[in-house]
Amino acid sequence: MFEDNKEGEAILYYLYMMADGEISPGEKKIFGTICKELDISADDRKAIIARCGELTEGKNNIFSVIVKEKIDEQAGENWGTLRDASDLARIIWNLVNLGYADSVYSEEEKKITDYLADKWSVSAEVHREFLDTADTIAALVKHKKWILSTLPEGEMRKKREKKVNSDIKKLSADVKLTIEELAM
Numbered sequence: 001m002f003e004d005n006k007e008g009e010a011i012l013y014y015l016y017m018m019a020d021g022e023i024s025p026g027e028k029k030i031f032g033t034i035c036k037e038l039d040i041s042a043d044d045r046k047a048i049i050a051r052c053g054e055l056t057e058g059k060n061n062i063f064s065v066i067v068k069e070k071i072d073e074q075a076g077e078n079w080g081t082l083r084d085a086s087d088l089a090r091i092i093w094n095l096v097n098l099g100y101a102d103s104v105y106s107e108e109e110k111k112i113t114d115y116l117a118d119k120w121s122v123s124a125e126v127h128r129e130f131l132d133t134a135d136t137i138a139a140l141v142k143h144k145k146w147i148l149s150t151l152p153e154g155e156m157r158k159k160r161e162k163k164v165n166s167d168i169k170k171l172s173a174d175v176k177l178t179i180e181e182l183a184m
Helices: 006-018 025-037 042-056 062-068 071-076 085-100 107-119 124-150 155-182
Strands: none
Touching (some): 006 042, 006 062, 042 062, 062 071, 062 107, 071 085, 085 124
């Protein structure tokens, strides 16, 4: 159905989204973007969601589902060997990004990303950078909401909103650069 084990990766993302008990609209949006990047069709996305429902039926500990069903191994492997450091870091970043999408990085989500970063030997520095970047982006998003709700419409508000958007874009570009550098 998929190439390069994209299915295992997408299943990992969707299970991760379920880890804190509910899937937020922000998580759904990011998941949709990730699926597009992985070239996963809408029908395949539905099949992935159904598979995650089957895997978790009657279970509420997503971490143990991921480990027991070896989803971590399916997502982390590429034709029987571990993916390169860049791919593994990209997966960790996507998970962290999903974890912050609902503005609450839960203990269960943290447990999963910590486990995977350790299992896949993603350096502690890179993992920490991702968490710090996600914290900063979350703070900027909160600040942007404050700007929009507090400042009157006008040039000053537009200028401050544009600055926040620029900062978020720069942080995202920095993460992408870190991931690309791991491939070198």
